Amino acid sequence: MASDLESQSPWKGGVGDFSERSIRFAFIRKVYVILGLQLLITTSIVLTLSYVNAAREYLGEHMWVFWTSFGISIVLIIVLVCIPNLRRTVPANYICLFAFTLAESFLVGSIASLYAPDAVCMAIGICAAVCLALTLFAFNTKFDFTLWGGFLYVFLVIVVIFGLFSAVFYTSYSEFRILNLVYASLGALVFSLYLVFDTQLMLGGKHKYSLNPEEYVFAALNLYLDIINLFILILLLVGGGRR
Structure with missing residues (x-):
């Protein structure tokens, strides 16, 4: 991961500055195009599985869809994160990302x-x-969130551990609802911060750390996971109409 980050000095004038800005702008545009397609696929599948009664009933009776999607998602995210050459090679990177998006869409749709x-x-x-x-905040704030990656990771670990202990040790339904509310609120806060962090990593420029412009798949994957996790946690908060 450290090799994917590069130190950014302040922008300077001249032809080199124009060239670097053009490369970064093209990188950002490519990331958002990929992310937009991912979110379009996921939203379509989630809404279909939510509104089509036959699909809802099938998912309720066949848990293999959830577990298969979960397993494929884990394998593909490990592949994409741990093999830099793969995620930079066309079309293998797009194929893996598309397969991951489909698996994650069915996983989120099952939930x-x-x-x-x-x-x-x-x-x-x-x-x-x-x-x-x-996203607008990340684009416009002068505060550099890329310096806080370690703290965000610690907060994420704390939230995960809290969620596990809450699931194991709650004693009543009312207590479970309270713990669920606290867990979802803390998780939503953490992934909101991660969304700002990953957006600024993509932006580069004045920020201390940034992603290499070749890492457009990795950047899209980061933002996609932030948004998906944020959606699930918001669903926990507003999902009083659970079946």
Whole structure:
């Protein structure tokens, strides 16, 4: 991961500056095109699995869809993260990313099918608004979040451990609802910060660290996972209409 980050000095004038800005702009545009296609695929599958009763019933009776999607997602994300040459090689990187997106879409769709369709739509709308606001904030703030990667990782580990202990040791339904609310709120906060962090890594420029422009698949993957995790946690918060 460290090899994927490069120190950024302040932009300077001249032809080199124009060339570097052009490369970074093309990189950002490519990342958002890929991310947009990923989110379009995921949203379509999630809404289909939420609104089509036959699909909801099938998922409820066949848990293999969830576990297969989960297994494929884990394998592909390990491959994409741990093999830099693969994620930089066309078309292997696009094939792996597309396969991961499909697996993750069915995984998220399986979770969303447990909730009322209106709760799913509300979560999608809230998530879209939050992500837009956070992206605009990341583009315009002078605060450099790329320096806080280690702290964000620690916060993420704390939230995960808290979630595991909450699931194991809760004693009543009312206690579970409270713990679920706290867990989802903390998780949503952490992934909101991660979205700002990963957006600034992509932007480069004045930020201390940035992604190599060749890492467009890795950048899209980071942002996609931030948004998906944020959506799931928002769904936990608004999913009072659970089946």
